[in-house]
Amino acid sequence: MQKFTTVAALREAVSKEKAQGKSVGLVPTMGALHDGHLSLVRKALEQNDIVVVSVFVNPIQFNNKEDLAKYPRTVEADCEKLESAGATMVLIPSVEEMYPEPVKDVYHFGPLEEVMEGPQRPGHFSGVAVVVRRLFDIVEPNRAYFGEKDYQQLAIIRNLIEQIHYPIEIVPCPIVRADDGLALSSRNMRLSPAARAIAPTIYETLQQAAEMAEYEDVDEVREWVMGTLGSFHEVNTEQCPNGLKFEPEYFEIVNARTLQPIENWDDAGDDGAVGCIAVWLDGVRLIDIVKF
Ligand code: PAF
Numbered sequence: 001m002q003k004f005t006t007v008a009a010l011r012e013a014v015s016k017e018k019a020q021g022k023s024v025g026l027v028p029t030m031g032a033l034h035d036g037h038l039s040l041v042r043k044a045l046e047q048n049d050i051v052v053v054s055v056f057v058n059p060i061q062f063n064n065k066e067d068l069a070k071y072p073r074t075v076e077a078d079c080e081k082l083e084s085a086g087a088t089m090v091l092i093p094s095v096e097e098m099y100p101e102p103v104k105d106v107y108h109f110g111p112l113e114e115v116m117e118g119p120q121r122p123g124h125f126s127g128v129a130v131v132v133r134r135l136f137d138i139v140e141p142n143r144a145y146f147g148e149k150d151y152q153q154l155a156i157i158r159n160l161i162e163q164i165h166y167p168i169e170i171v172p173c174p175i176v177r178a179d180d181g182l183a184l185s186s187r188n189m190r191l192s193p194a195a196r197a198i199a200p201t202i203y204e205t206l207q208q209a210a211e212m213a214e215y216e217d218v219d220e221v222r223e224w225v226m227g228t229l230g231s232f233h234e235v236n237t238e239q240c241p242n243g244l245k246f247e248p249e250y251f252e253i254v255n256a257r258t259l260q261p262i263e264n265w266d267d268a269g270d271d272g273a274v275g276c277i278a279v280w281l282d283g284v285r286l287i288d289i290v291k292f
Contacts, residue, residue, distance in 0.1 A: 001083045003090050007098075007138050010091045014052060014139055017088075022049035026141035028132060031055040032072040032186035033081050036176040040145040041085045043173050050088040052139050059095060060103055061127030067285075072186055091138070098134065105130050107163070109156050115259050116252050116276055117152050117287075125156045132157055136166055143169040147176075149183050151276055151289045155259055175289070177203065183288045195244055195282035198234050202246070202279055205229055206290035209275060213292045218253050218262055221275075225251045229279060247280040253292070265292070 004010040014024060025044030029037050033055075044051040055078055062068035075092060082090050107129035109118075117124060136144070146154050158170050176184045181203035182196075191199060209225050216224070226248050234244040254261050257271040265273060273292040278285060 001079070001087050001090060003079065003092065005092055005094070005097065007091070007093060010052070010089060011138055013089060014050075017050050018140075023143075024048055024139060024141045025051045026135060026139045026144040027051060027053045027087075028135050028144065028146075029053060029055055029078075030057045030071065030186070031078045032074050032189065033078045034176075034184045034186065034188075036147055036149065036184040038081060038085045039176050040147060040173050041082065041087050043171065044143065044145050045086050047143055047171070048141075051086070052089045052091065052141065053082055053087045054091045054093075054135055054139075056091070056093055056098060056131065058098075058127060058131040060099075060130060061124050063121050063123050070190065072189055098131070103130055105133075107160065109159050112152070112155055112159055112259055115152070115254065115261065116250055117278070120249060120278070125153070128153060128156065129160050132160065133164065136164075136168060141168055143171050145171045145173055147174075148172050148289065149175045149185065149287065151274060152259060155257070181207075183286075185286065187284050187286060190284045192282055194234070195284070198232075198244060199281060199286065201232060202229065202277065202281075202286060202288050206275060206277065206288060210290050210292060213265065213273075218264060218273075222251055222253055225275070225277065229277075244282055249278040249280060249285070251275060251277040256291070268292075 002013060025048035027040045027044050041051055041053060057071050059068055107126045109125055113125045146157055154172055161168060161170060180200040182200045205225055205228050209221050212221050229246040229248045232246050252261050253273055253275045255268050255271050256274045262268050262273055275290045278287045
């Protein structure tokens with residue numbers, strides 16, 4: 001695996017491969033890699049001759065300084081994982097390398113960014129779009145890979161491709177879960193052992209919601225999920241003497257393509273419905289989805 005810290009050197013290496021007719025898959029990441037990321041790399045390897053991974057904690061997509069500072073950085077371990085997964089090249093640029101000039105670009109995504117993560121994280125999706133477009137410009141991949149856990153991000157990136165007309169196929173990849181059901185996330189490593197132990201309750205609640213959806217209205221299911229997680233109180237534990245609780249920020253049941261909230265199951269039509277949740281647990285913000 002070749003490692004690059006400059007855009008120019010990576011660009012040159014990629015263009016040599018392209019000159020030989022090779023197809024290129026891109027996996028953008030912010031590092032702190034886990035099996036979910038590696039599943040994107042594996043999928044990209046199946047579909048392309050070479051796979052480029054970027055590891056860059058993108059400051060302009062964080063609207064909370066503390067969150068940016070706390071974001072785990074594990075570059076050496078990341079490189080080892082990427083090497084064993086078979087990635088061809090990794091780009092690990094500094095902030096100055098990625099953004100030599102102050103960023104002026106702003107992207108808008110209309111109703112797609114007015115729901116769920118949008119109001120909670122002003123400027124976040126524009127920041128994601130800026131970095132993803134830069135990576136597209138640098139690598140000019142045939143395909144780019146994104147996880148379905150960040151479901152709204154995936155819809156935003158599809159929309160970005162429509163706005164900029166790049167001939168890049170966006171490949172969605174399913175969530176990878178721990179054995180107990182918790183969706184893998186770089187943020188999980190910030191959970192205390194006690195919080196990690198109860199975190200799978202989120203997945204279990206969503207699974208039960210999927211069962212309820214067979215016979216209950218959209219509103220009932222939505223309220224049940226918010227109420228069930230909101231009223232969960234773990235008994236006191238050594239690690240957390242005051243007990244632990246979930247603080248659900250939102251649970252929305254939306255059209256899987258437009259991401260607009262639905263009132264009746266039939267409203268989703270052929271697109272299908274998906275439930276998206278953001279929950280605080282022990283100072284860590286976790287997200288997950290369930291397909292109905
Ligand atoms: O999903 C992520 O890790 C990031 O938002 C991405 C797509 C790598 C852009 O920084």
